[in-house]
Every structure is written in C-alpha cells, then in structure tokens.
C-alpha cells in the first residue's frame with residue numbers, strides 16, 4: 001500500500017492520520033422511522049435509543065429505515081469512530097441517506113458507555 005493510496009476503506013484517523021481499521025459492521029432497523037420521515041440526528045444518544053440490532057435485511061419491516069454501522073479504530077492511537085449509513089430498502093435496491101459520523105462523546109452515547 002503506497003503512502004498516498006486511498007482505498008475504499010481509507011478512512012483516516014483525525015488525530016494521527018493513520019488508516020483506521022474497520023473492526024465491525026452491524027445492521028440495525030429504525031422502528032418508527034417511515035419512508036419520507038428520516039431526519040439526520042447528529043446525536044449518538046438518538047441512534048442508541050432508536051436503532052434496534054438485526055441479523056439480516058430480511059428483518060427490516062417494509063417501509064422502515066435501517067442503518068449499517070461501521071465501527072473503526074485507529075491501530076496507532078486507539079481513537080474510535082462509528083459511521084452510520086442510513087438506508088431504506090426498496091424492492092431490490094437501497095435508497096441511501098448521508099452517513100453520520102459519531103466520535104468521542106457521541107460514540108460513547110451510541111455504544112451506551
């Protein structure tokens with residue numbers, strides 16, 4: 001990997017610029033968030049209180065938003081972050097919304113710690 005290469009997983013650490021390691025990817029449903037009613041919440045606590053973990057897309061009720069959450073950790077300084085990718089399953093495709101990044105206190109709130 002070259003110094004300046006930026007792969008699709010090239011999320012960089014804000015603190016030390018190392019490439020973040022993806023530790024985990026989780027899938028959640030957002031019960032109560034219907035088509036046309038998704039609103040971005042930059043607060044980790046909102047995601048903690050409103051996202052329900054699921055095992056597969058088959059468990060997402062029709063017309064309800066879901067989210068893929070990627071958890072990253074810096075291999076050098078240990079800084080963590082989560083990126084929430086909200087989406088709506090429509091037949092065989094996904095309508096995606098802007099990703100929300102949770103760091104520091106927001107990440108702690110999301111993870112419930």
Ligand SMILES: [Zn+2]
Nearest residue numbers: 013016074077
């Ligand atoms: Zn770092």
